[in-house]
Every structure is written in C-alpha cells, then in structure tokens.
Amino acid sequence: MQTFDLGKEGLRALNSSLHALKGQTNMTAWEVINPKGAHAIAAGVDAPVDITVRGSTGYYCAGMNKLATIRIKGSAGPGVAENMMSGTVIIDGDASQYAGATGRGGLLIIKGNASSRCGISMKGIDIVVHGSIGHMSCFMAQSGNMVVLGDAGEALGDSLYEARLFVRGSVKSLGADCIEKEMRPEHIALLSDLLKRGEADGKARPEEFKRYGSARKLYNFNIDNASAY
Amino acid sequence: MTEFPKTPPRYSATFTPAINAEIRRAAASGIYDIRGGGTKRHLPHFDDLLFLGASISRYPLEGYREKCATDVWLGTRFAKKPIHLEIPITIAGMSFGALSGPAKEALGRGASAAGTSTTTGDGGMTEEERGHSKTLVYQYLPSRYGMNPDDLRRADAIEVVVGQGAKPGGGGMLLGQKISDRVANMRNLPKGIDQRSACRHPDWTGPDDLEIKIMEIREITDWEKPIYVKIGGARPYYDTALAVKAGADVVVLDGMQGGTAATQDVFIEHVGMPILACIPQAVKALQDLGMHRKVQLIVSGGIRSGADVAKAMALGADAVAIGTAALIALGDNDPIWEEEYQKLGTTADAYDDWHEGRDPAGITTQDPELSKRFDPVLGGRRLKNYLKVMTLEAQTIARACGKNHLHNLEPEDLCSLTIEASAMAGVPLAGTNWIPGRNGGF
Numbered sequence: 001m002q003t004f005d006l007g008k009e010g011l012r013a014l015n016s017s018l019h020a021l022k023g024q025t026n027m028t029a030w031e032v033i034n035p036k037g038a039h040a041i042a043a044g045v046d047a048p049v050d051i052t053v054r055g056s057t058g059y060y061c062a063g064m065n066k067l068a069t070i071r072i073k074g075s076a077g078p079g080v081a082e083n084m085m086s087g088t089v090i091i092d093g094d095a096s097q098y099a100g101a102t103g104r105g106g107l108l109i110i111k112g113n114a115s116s117r118c119g120i121s122m123k124g125i126d127i128v129v130h131g132s133i134g135h136m137s138c139f140m141a142q143s144g145n146m147v148v149l150g151d152a153g154e155a156l157g158d159s160l161y162e163a164r165l166f167v168r169g170s171v172k173s174l175g176a177d178c179i180e181k182e183m184r185p186e187h188i189a190l191l192s193d194l195l196k197r198g199e200a201d202g203k204a205r206p207e208e209f210k211r212y213g214s215a216r217k218l219y220n221f222n223i224d225n226a227s228a229y
Numbered sequence: 230m231t232e233f234p235k236t237p238p239r240y241s242a243t244f245t246p247a248i249n250a251e252i253r254r255a256a257a258s259g260i261y262d263i264r265g266g267g268t269k270r271h272l273p274h275f276d277d278l279l280f281l282g283a284s285i286s287r288y289p290l291e292g293y294r295e296k297c298a299t300d301v302w303l304g305t306r307f308a309k310k311p312i313h314l315e316i317p318i319t320i321a322g323m324s325f326g327a328l329s330g331p332a333k334e335a336l337g338r339g340a341s342a343a344g345t346s347t348t349t350g351d352g353g354m355t356e357e358e359r360g361h362s363k364t365l366v367y368q369y370l371p372s373r374y375g376m377n378p379d380d381l382r383r384a385d386a387i388e389v390v391v392g393q394g395a396k397p398g399g400g401g402m403l404l405g406q407k408i409s410d411r412v413a414n415m416r417n418l419p420k421g422i423d424q425r426s427a428c429r430h431p432d433w434t435g436p437d438d439l440e441i442k443i444m445e446i447r448e449i450t451d452w453e454k455p456i457y458v459k460i461g462g463a464r465p466y467y468d469t470a471l472a473v474k475a476g477a478d479v480v481v482l483d484g485m486q487g488g489t490a491a492t493q494d495v496f497i498e499h500v501g502m503p504i505l506a507c508i509p510q511a512v513k514a515l516q517d518l519g520m521h522r523k524v525q526l527i528v529s530g531g532i533r534s535g536a537d538v539a540k541a542m543a544l545g546a547d548a549v550a551i552g553t554a555a556l557i558a559l560g561d562n563d564p565i566w567e568e569e570y571q572k573l574g575t576t577a578d579a580y581d582d583w584h585e586g587r588d589p590a591g592i593t594t595q596d597p598e599l600s601k602r603f604d605p606v607l608g609g610r611r612l613k614n615y616l617k618v619m620t621l622e623a624q625t626i627a628r629a630c631g632k633n634h635l636h637n638l639e640p641e642d643l644c645s646l647t648i649e650a651s652a653m654a655g656v657p658l659a660g661t662n663w664i665p666g667r668n669g670g671f
Binding site for chain 2: 011012015016019039040043044046058059060063064066078079082083085097098101102104117120121123124139140142143161162219220221223
C-alpha cells in the first residue's frame with residue numbers, strides 16, 4: 001500500500017505519481033490521506049490501480065478516469081468522475097453537482113445522495129445512486145444507465161437522447177421529451193446486474209423501479225414542438 | 230386628357246425587398262432561417278483603418294534586405310511546452326462533421342506547411358487532422374463530443390470554448406443531413422438527428438469554477454499544454470480579465486464576423502460585436518492586469534488579408550485566426566461550381582447553407598460523392614500559399630512602418646477613416662488627433 005499525504009506532498013506530486021503508473025505496475029494499492037477537499041485529486045489516472053481517498057474531495061476528483069478503482073471515504077465535490085472513460089469510482093458519502101458529467105464509460109457508485117445535474121450529458125457511463133438525485137439530472141444524457149434507489153428532482157432527463165434511467169422512488173417532474181417506458185425482461189436483467197455491480201443488490205429489487213427514456217420527439221426539429229424547448 | 234408623370238415606384242428603406250422576402254419565407258415555412266458563416270451586414274472593420282507608414286520621424290525597413298520577423302510564442306504563462314509558430318496566423322476551430330474529413334486534412338496540411346497551427350471543433354479529434362497537423366489545438370467544448378484524456382495529451386494546446394463570435398451565448402448545431410455514421414459514432418448520437426449541443430459547459434459555471442476546471446485540465450496533462458480560453462465578442466474587457474484570472478495562457482477573441490457551421494440567421498446578425506470594437510477592450514484588460522504579451526491574445530472574425538493581420542496586431546493582438554477565409558482558400562464558394570450553386574437557389578460567394586450538407590465544392594459536407602471532389606493535397610497547397618501571401622503582405626506593411634517584427638506594430642501606426650472606427654479602435658480620425666469618446670468614457 002502506497003500512502004500519500006496530500007497535505008504534505010501536494011496535488012501535483014500525487015497526480016504526477018499516479019500518471020507515471022502504466023500498464024502492469026506493482027504499486028496497485030494507493031491511499032491518499034489529508035485530502036481536505038482538494039480539487040482534481042486522482043484526475044487523469046490511466047492504470048488498473050486501487051486508490052482510496054480518506055476524506056472528502058473538492059471539484060473533479062477522478063476526472064477522466066481510465067481503468068482505476070477510486071474510493072472516496074467521504075463526500076465528493078462538483079464534477080466527480082467527470083468524463084470518466086472506464087474503471088470504477090465509489091463515493092461513501094454524497095456527491096455535489098454534475099456527478100459523472102459527460103462520462104463515457106465505467107461505473108460511478110454514490111452511496112449517499114447526488115445533487116443537481118447528476119449524469120448531465122452522460123455518454124456511456126453507468127451511475128448507481130443509493131440515495132436521491134437533484135434537479136435537471138441526466139440533462140441531454142446520450143447513452144449509459146442511471147439507477148436511482150431514492151427520488152429524482154425536477155426535470156429529470158430533459159432533452160434526453162438514448163440513456164436509460166431507472167428510478168425507484170418519486171420523480172418530481174420529467175423534462176422535455178422524457179417519458180416513462182415499459183420495463184421489459186431485458187431491462188429487469190440489466191437493472192439486476194447494475195444493482196449488483198453498484199453494491200446495492202441487498203437494498204432494492206429491480207421490480208421496484210420505473211424506467212424512463214426519450215420519447216424521441218425532439219430528435220428532428222418540428223415547429224409544432226417549439227413550445228417544448 | 231393630359232398625362233401627368235406618375236410617381237415612380239419607391240422601395241421602403243425599412244421594408245426592403247430582402248426583408249419582405251424573409252417575412253414571406255417565415256410566413257410560409259413557420260421556422261427561422263438557419264445558415265452558416267458569419268454576419269453579412271456592413272460593419273466598421275479593418276477596412277476603416279489605414280497605416281500611416283514611415284516619414285521623417287520614422288524610417289522604414291528595406292523590403293527585400295532587412296528582416297521583419299513573424300514568429301509568435303503562445304502559452305508562455307504556465308505551460309511547460311508553449312507553442313512556437315512561424316507565422317501569427319492560425320486556423321480557427323472547425324468541426325469534423327461541419328467539414329469533411331479531407332477538408333480537415335487539408336487544413337492540417339496547409340497550416341503545417343506554413344508553420345502554424347490548426348484547431349479541432351465540436352466533434353472530437355480525427356486521425357486525418359492529428360496526422361497532418363504539426364501543431365494541433367484541441368477544443369474543449371460544452372458538448373464534450375469525443376472528449377477523452379488520450380486526445381487531450383496528444384494535442385499541442387487545449388482551447389476551452391466559452392463562446393464564438395457568430396453566436397455568443399449559443400451552442401453548436403449540426404442538422405441531421407450531416408450526421409453520417411462516422412459523425413454519429415464520434416459524437417455518440419443516433420444517426421440523422423438534428424444535433425443541438427449545449428450552450429453552457431456541463432460541469433462548471435462562472436469564472437471561479439473555470440479556474441478550477443483549467444487547473445484540472447492542467448493536472449490531467451501534467452501542466453505541459455498551453456490552455457486557451459475562447460470567447461465571443463460580447464463583453465471583451467471583462468471576459469478577457471476573467472479568463473486571465475481563471476488562469477488562461479491565451480485568450481482567443483472572436484468577433485461577430487466569425488463564422489459558424491450553422492445557426493439561426495437572427496443570432497448571427499444580431500448578437501455580438503464586430504472584432505474592431507473588441508480588440509482594444511481585450512488589450513486594455515490585459516494591460517490593466519499587467520498581462521499584455523504575457524497572456525497572448527489571438528483575434529478572429531473577418532480576417533482576410535495581410536493588411537487585416539497587421540491592423541489586428543497593431544491594435545495589440547499577438548496573433549490572428551482565420552476560418553471563413555481558410556475555407557475560401559480551399560475552394561469554398563468558388564465560381565467554378567456556379568451552375569450547381571444556381572441549382573441550389575444561390576450563387577457563388579453567397580452560398581451559406583452549409584448545414585444542408587450539399588456543398589458543391591465538397592468541403593462542408595459528409596456526402597461521400599461530394600467529398601470526393603475535394604483534393605486535400607491541392608487544398609492544403611492552396612491554404613499554404615494563401616497563408617504565405619498574408620504573411621508577406623503583413624511584413625510589407627510592418628517594414629513600411631519601420632518595424633522589424635510584426636509584434637512591434639502599434640496603434641500609433643494607424644489612423645481611422647470614419648468616426649465609428651475611430652471610436653471603436655481607439656485610433657485618431659485621419660488628419661486629426663481626435664478619438665471620439667476619449668477623455669470622457671470608455
């Protein structure tokens with residue numbers, strides 16, 4: 001286990017050390033202590049390593065992550081795991097705005113609640129939120145899966161493309177072009193797998209969720225839909 | 230009966246035939262006009278400025294004997310690997326999607342041969358342009374289509390796009406006709422949809438967030454790459470100051486003459502300011518912060534000739550960017566395709582329906598047959614020639630003003646032909662020492 005004291009050695013030294021890890025490294029387990037809400041912790045990692053951050057993080061922790069498993073033993077600031085490509089990010093606490101924004105792959109697990117715009121413009125990432133998500137979540141979400149064990153705020157999935165949204169609790173309102181859709185067996189199977197990988201299989205059953213997706217009415221401009229924009 | 234002369238028909242200056250035609254078009258279709266390019270209205274521009282040239286108090290440099298340097302360093306503030314360009318004329322961001330793959334390749338070829346950089350656009354980085362561009366600037370846009378850390382690291386600089394001159398406050402638009410399989414795949418969108426990308430970044434809001442976002446990108450790229458911030462010509466004094474405060478290495482400032490692949494005509498024509506009005510405000514912001522020449526300023530929007538380059542630099546820019554002019558150099562709107570422009574209901578030099586993807590010149594299209602008309606090697610050569618001519622022209626003017634580097638051009642070398650240009654550019658009206666608005670407002 002490599003222990004890195006962020007308070008003493010600084011962010012640049014941390015990220016520089018993590019970026020130096022390529023392919024098969026023997027330094028596969030890292031622990032970051034004294035994060036004290038610093039921004040961009042473990043941003044741009046590109047190696048199959050396991051990083052545990054002991055405390056809460058500022059903006060953009062695990063930004064653009066590839067391959068790494070990053071565990072935040074606290075809460076995460078805005079833009080956690082933004083544009084993640086692959087790997088896993090697990091937050092024990094809550095996540096601020098834009099969690100998983102534009103994420104293209106991998107799995108983001110938020111064990112608390114997520115604030116507004118969770119999964120905004122997501123492009124293939126899977127996000128599992130054990131609590132609730134705030135307003136405008138999944139705005140313009142293009143692909144990937146969002147699973148919410150709690151409730152969703154206003155305007156869920158506004159201007160949605162092909163992302164799939166599963167919410168167990170209430171949805172305050174749906175955004176433009178987002179509709180409830182039928183849960184078919186393949187969705188139950190998909191959700192079952194997501195709950196398992198999202199460390200939530202003991203907390204909820206797939207049958208308890210509703211599925212939301214794009215009505216695809218705004219895909220091509222039609223003057224009769226102008227009031228929807 | 231005595232015949233009196235009749236009152237001749239008189240067109241309204243308010244309801245002109247063109248205005249009336251647009252009213253009829255809107256009434257018939259129920260949708261606003263979408264087009265490409267920049268503003269077509271008459272604006273105060275570089276044409277309204279003149280160089281004074283050398284005289285008894287200033288002596289000129291010999292045209293074919295004495296050197297007038299043209300190189301520029303970009304990104305010297307924070308980046309470990311700043312960019313060094315041989316000429317201060319760069320190629321502005323234009324997307325693969327808006328342009329064909331071969332057109333992007335030609336931009337890379339021409340720019341590289343002339344010693345300058347080219348820029349990606351709202352669609353990610355293609356192999357064509359990375360492979361053919363010695364220096365490639367990678368745009369970081371609100372849509373983040375195709376965004377990934379590998380391309381960030383293989384770029385030579387990163388441009389965080391906040392706005393563009395054609396549509397400050399507007400997002401990208403690429404209509405269904407141009408969303409081919411390859412474009413759809415790169416953007417992770419269904420084929421054939423009308424793509425309207427976001428006008429705001431998804432994960433930051435305001436200058437304080439931007440500072441953190443820039444820091445994150447620097448961390449991901451190990452502080453190697455210059456980071457530009459591109460702004461549209463909206464509030465250039467404050468936007469420049471805020472970009473500097475947020476940690477930009479370079480500010481890219483795009484006036485309303487700057488083009489777009491597609492947006493609403495009403496947006497292009499009625500939002501934003503002409504570049505002439507923007508440059509002095511941006512320069513003043515840099516000077517007030519003590520950052521002029523430390524944070525470099527690239528300006529764009531209506532740059533057409535070496536004279537425009539020299540005038541922009543005399544007003545304080547470190548470099549310029551060209552988009553529309555580069556496309557014309559490649560062959561866009563060329564009268565050799567007039568017959569086909571006529572079939573599309575337009576004419577050469579006026580064609581702007583780039584969003585429809587039926588460009589006879591094969592440049593602003595994803596149609597494989599039309600794309601075949603465009604030769605990227607020849608296009609690249611034409612762009613290189615054009616960039617060289619612009620550089621020679623700018624050098625000619627600089628030498629006439631007694632300058633041994635284009636960066637030594639200064640506002641004192643200029644005069645203005647009109648009161649408007651004088652007020653905007655902050656250079657005296659020709660034959661006077663008068664600048665409207667000075668000593669009483671900025």
